[in-house]
Structure formats: C-alpha cells, structure tokens
Amino acid sequence: MDVVPAGRPLRPVRRRVALTSLARVVPTVALVGAGAAIAGTSPGGHFGLVLAVVPFLAAAVHSMAVTALIGALTVTLYAVLRHWLTADSTDVWLIKLGFLVASAGVAVLISHARAKQQQLERSRDVALALQEGLLPQRVPRNSAVETAYRYVPADTAAGVGGDWFDVIPLSGTRVALVMGDVVGHGIHAAAMMGRLRTAVHTLADLDLAPDELLSRMDDLAVRLADDDADRELGATCLYMVYDPISRQCTVASAGHTPPALVHPDGTVEFQRLTENPPLGVGGTLFESTEATLAEGTVIALYTDGLLDLRHQGTDTAIAALARALRPAGSGLDALCDRVWAGLPTEHDDDVALLLARTRTLPPDDVAAWEYPARPESVPAARAAVSARLAAWDLTAHTFATELVVSELLTNAVTHARGPVGLRLIRDGALICEVSDGSDTAPHIRRAGPLDEGGRGLFLVAELADRWGTRYSRDGKTIWVEQRFDSRP
Structure with a gap:
C-alpha cells in the first residue's frame, strides 16, 4: 500500500519499471538459449518438444502479431523437418505436431493477455500522473488551522479514482477545507476530479457560502453530464469554512461522508449534516450547518474508502475511526498514522484523509x-x-x-x-x-x-x-x- 504522507508531493510509484525491464531481458536470453538448444538437438530426439518452448518465450517478449508469426514458423519448421524425423512413427509425430500447434495458440493468448495488462498499467500510470498534477502538491500555510493528510490510490487494475482534497485560504484569515470523491476509476475519473476541483477553487475565490457553492457545483455537474451522455457522472463533495476569529465553522455536503470532530476533551463527534444527494442530480437545495468550535478541535475529513464499507458495516467502521482518532492531543501526523494502521493492506477504492486542528487569532x-x-x-x-x-x-x-x-x-x-x-x-x-x-x-x-x-x-x-x-x-x-x- 503506497501511502503519501503529509507534506510530500503526491507522486505515482514507478516500481514496475525495473521489473518490466527484467521481464523483457530474461525471456530474450532464454529465447536465445532455446535457439541454441534447438540447433544442438538431433532431429531424431525430442525436437518437437524443444520447439514448443519457443512460442511461449516469444509471448513474454513480443507483441501478439509477432508471437503468432513465430508460432507459425515454429509449426512450419517442424512440419518441413518431418523427412529427418525418422525415429518417430507417424502417430507420434502427429501428436507432437498437435502439441506444438496448441503451444503456439496458447502463446498467442498469453501475449494478448500481457498486452492488455500493459495497457492497463499505462492507463493507471497516466491516471496517477494526472491525479498527481491535479492534487495539491503542498498545503498552503495559514493561521486558521494546522493540517496533515494521507492519500493512497486504489489497488485495482482500473487505476486510481477521483478522490481529492484541498485547503484553500480565504479572505479575513478564514480557510476552506474541501473533500470530494468522483465515482469510478481511471483517467476519466481523474480528469473529472480535476475539472470539479478547479471549479471549487474558482467559486471559493468568490467567497461564496458553502451551500451556494455546492449549488453552483451541482449546476456544473449537470452540464458536464449533459455534455457526455455516454458516461454517468457521480461525485460527492464536502465544503467547510472555518473562521479563526469567531471560531465559527460552516459546512455543507453533497452526499459526502460527515466530518468527524475531535474535541479537546477527547470526545469524538460525527457532525450531523443536512442529507443531500451527490452532485449532478440537479435542483437540489443545499443547506449549511454552523457550529462554534473550541480552539484545538481536530476536524477529520475523509472519503468513503477509509471506512471500507464493502467489508464491514457502517456502525463498525464509524466506531473504528472514532477509536483511531482518540486521543487527539498527539501530533496530527501520528494521528494520521494511527488511522492508517487500521486500513486493510489491499483495497479497491482510493482513500483520502485530511486532518485540521483549529486555531484562534489572538x-x-x-x-x-x-x-x-x-x-x-x-x-x-x-x-x-x-x-x-x-x-x-x-x-x-x-x-x-x-x-x-x-x-x-x-x-x-x-x-x-x-x-x-x-x-x-x-x-x-x-x-x-x-x-x-x-x-x-x-x-x-x-x-x-x-x-x-x-x-x-x-x-x-x-x-x-x-x-x-x-x-x-x-x-x-x-x-x-x-x-x-x-x-x-
């Protein structure tokens, strides 16, 4: 599980590069060795069985078309050399020929599967690179909150999803905390995440209230869905504004998981918000919720991947998260690590966590x-x-x-x-x-x-x-x- 810790750039992990190079070199060497073995094998020996190795080695190196060509040449070579294969009877020779034809066919299927896997890996790498460029490379310094975050992409072959978060400084020393999740995985989800994140930044610069901002985001999501009718758009978003002068916190949600508030006395509260559908439904009347927070309150924003609801119930997941967030007196990085320790090693959804400890202006x-x-x-x-x-x-x-x-x-x-x-x-x-x-x-x-x-x-x-x-x-x-x- 590749975790991106707080304060570091979100860079896709490229550990497959060395393995891919090794996977190409070893079959090539083996293919050369098989050729030498074939050249040194007497036609009267197990010549056909040695030839059967060639298509498999080609499948590990070459494309499906080249693998099919090598397999056809291998079968043709064995058929042409029938004149010298006098040690085998016709029945044995036909069995070996059939085995060689089957080997060539299986090798083509293996090459096709390898090509599909490489295509998925390239798509995932592109999605990771796209998401890296769209997610914040660093959290801006501000007087309102102290922040830490963790992010890890999904382990699925489809690639990363559309989770994102933001810390946006506003006028009057206020700060906006944002957490969003686009449904789906791959390049399209990452690209849609980028469009929605850019829209949030633009609307936040207008100093809109959370409910009004989500209303405009909902209108945008409807237009984006109309522009691409073949692909269903679904996205959740939570937008929170904290004022360090009044200690007022205003939040609105579009179908997103509720924030957790860890109060200075150690109690954990999952804030009750007005239930709204995700972005893209259209015509939703969003409503903001206000609360006054004590100095030192830790705000936890997260995506549903952190709860791992596919493998446990909602109440169990919420209780586990509350235990991990308590006590909140420790550093935010240590708190992030404690929450992360409860995640399964393999997961099929992106996971994002943003912690913010409130401050007050003297x-x-x-x-x-x-x-x-x-x-x-x-x-x-x-x-x-x-x-x-x-x-x-x-x-x-x-x-x-x-x-x-x-x-x-x-x-x-x-x-x-x-x-x-x-x-x-x-x-x-x-x-x-x-x-x-x-x-x-x-x-x-x-x-x-x-x-x-x-x-x-x-x-x-x-x-x-x-x-x-x-x-x-x-x-x-x-x-x-x-x-x-x-x-x-």
Whole structure:
C-alpha cells in the first residue's frame, strides 16, 4: 500500500519499471538459449518438444502479431523437418505436431493477455500522473488551522479514482477545507476530479457560502453530464469554512461522508449534516450547518474508502475511526498514522484523509469599529486606524491604510446603508475590511482625464496586494490585504 504522507508531493510509484525491464531481458536470453538448444538437438530426439518452448518465450517478449508469426514458423519448421524425423512413427509425430500447434495458440493468448495488462498499467500510470498534477502538491500555510493528510490510490487494475482534497485560504484569515470523491476509476475519473476541483477553487475565490457553492457545483455537474451522455457522472463533495476569529465553522455536503470532530476533551463527534444527494442530480437545495468550535478541535475529513464499507458495516467502521482518532492531543501526523494502521493492506477504492486542528487569532490582533453612515465618520475612522497601527508598530503602512479606509468608507457612506463596519486584522498580512448593508459590489472603472471621480477603487487596487468582495445575509464586505514585506 503506497501511502503519501503529509507534506510530500503526491507522486505515482514507478516500481514496475525495473521489473518490466527484467521481464523483457530474461525471456530474450532464454529465447536465445532455446535457439541454441534447438540447433544442438538431433532431429531424431525430442525436437518437437524443444520447439514448443519457443512460442511461449516469444509471448513474454513480443507483441501478439509477432508471437503468432513465430508460432507459425515454429509449426512450419517442424512440419518441413518431418523427412529427418525418422525415429518417430507417424502417430507420434502427429501428436507432437498437435502439441506444438496448441503451444503456439496458447502463446498467442498469453501475449494478448500481457498486452492488455500493459495497457492497463499505462492507463493507471497516466491516471496517477494526472491525479498527481491535479492534487495539491503542498498545503498552503495559514493561521486558521494546522493540517496533515494521507492519500493512497486504489489497488485495482482500473487505476486510481477521483478522490481529492484541498485547503484553500480565504479572505479575513478564514480557510476552506474541501473533500470530494468522483465515482469510478481511471483517467476519466481523474480528469473529472480535476475539472470539479478547479471549479471549487474558482467559486471559493468568490467567497461564496458553502451551500451556494455546492449549488453552483451541482449546476456544473449537470452540464458536464449533459455534455457526455455516454458516461454517468457521480461525485460527492464536502465544503467547510472555518473562521479563526469567531471560531465559527460552516459546512455543507453533497452526499459526502460527515466530518468527524475531535474535541479537546477527547470526545469524538460525527457532525450531523443536512442529507443531500451527490452532485449532478440537479435542483437540489443545499443547506449549511454552523457550529462554534473550541480552539484545538481536530476536524477529520475523509472519503468513503477509509471506512471500507464493502467489508464491514457502517456502525463498525464509524466506531473504528472514532477509536483511531482518540486521543487527539498527539501530533496530527501520528494521528494520521494511527488511522492508517487500521486500513486493510489491499483495497479497491482510493482513500483520502485530511486532518485540521483549529486555531484562534489572538484578540489583540483584531480591531473593529462601527460608524454611522455620515461623512464625519470618515476622519474618525482614519484617526482610529492610525492609532491602532501605531500600537501595532506598523506605522510604515499608515499612509496606504488611511487612504484605503478613506476611499472604502466614503463609498459606503455615499452609496450604502449604515451602520458601516471597519475591521483591521494583523496576521501574515495587514487586512482592512469595510462592511455595509448594501449587496451591490463596486467595480473598477477607467476614469477620463477630466473626470472628478472614479479613481478611488483604482487607487485601492494599486495599494493592495489582494482585494475582493464577499457577501453575507447582512450585506457585503470589501477586504484589502497588504503584505508586511510589500512596503518599506
């Protein structure tokens, strides 16, 4: 069982290369030796039995067509040499000839089976390489969770399946944890996994809520199924968002196995989620589930291959997983190894496991204010931001941040409903967020030389390393990130 441990690239195992080369060299040497033995064998001896070895050796080296040709030449040679095979009676000679013909036929079947096996191995290698390129090569560092993972492809000849996972950093120090599983094995499953994973990344960049993201994924899966009516599409997906400031965890599932939550006191809880069908059914109304997690809670996301439901009941599998996850005080790598130790050595489905231990952002690294939607709120906000940056010893960012706050707060006061929220976050970057009650997103436009306005958002984008908009039930939030090393 080839396990990919945490923090290492997902590379397909190529141990068959040396064995394949050895398998080609040995029969070739044996074929040459058989030729020498045939040349040194008297036609009056067991010449036909020695010739019967030749097609089998050819089957181990050559293609089916070449094996058939060598077998035909071998039978023809034995028939032509009948004049010199005087030691055998006609009946014995015919028996040997029939044995030689049967040997040639069996050798062709063996060569055909070997070719099919090589084709399956090539298909599996291509699927492994494709999956390697599509799965995350490393988990991005973030302040929200500590992560570890394990992944092992299926042992079936059909090749790997479509399991995938992701850790996607979001705005406001939040993080998205994703686990998905495409039905089937081989290149098509791996390719479909890549398309769905890319779609999740694109939709996550829009900061969609988990239920809305899965709704759009469901629409995409329906369109993909319509484009390829000959192949049935089935995929499950779980999308979870964790906020290290509020410790709020929001999750939605499309037919996927429920996450396990290992609380700091050691209790294991399998989160109850709204039951939804897999992606591709169409018209599903997904619903998110929210929970507040204590710091240090371990979140376990996994595919159904980990439960091995083909060989044990659901309750037995869940109980075994809960025992393996307890206690959660040990390191995540050790926890992964303990879960992996319970897997059978041979399995016919991909297995993926993603563990994430929650963190919280210190309260001193977050500052929040609320202002009425009035023009006099703008200078008050600038003064508050300046004082906070001085307390954080980030005065080098004061000018840029005050400009960002002025532009965003002025837009909110002018075009949106109050109250207006302002939040500063000190993490790997300085994050500024302005929230209001409007659901209309601003857009950068190219201002003309004589235009008196329209340049504010352009300036914000130039000052920011990243910026964007996310929506909530109460309105929208515009966020701006400035890396600490991006300015003097």
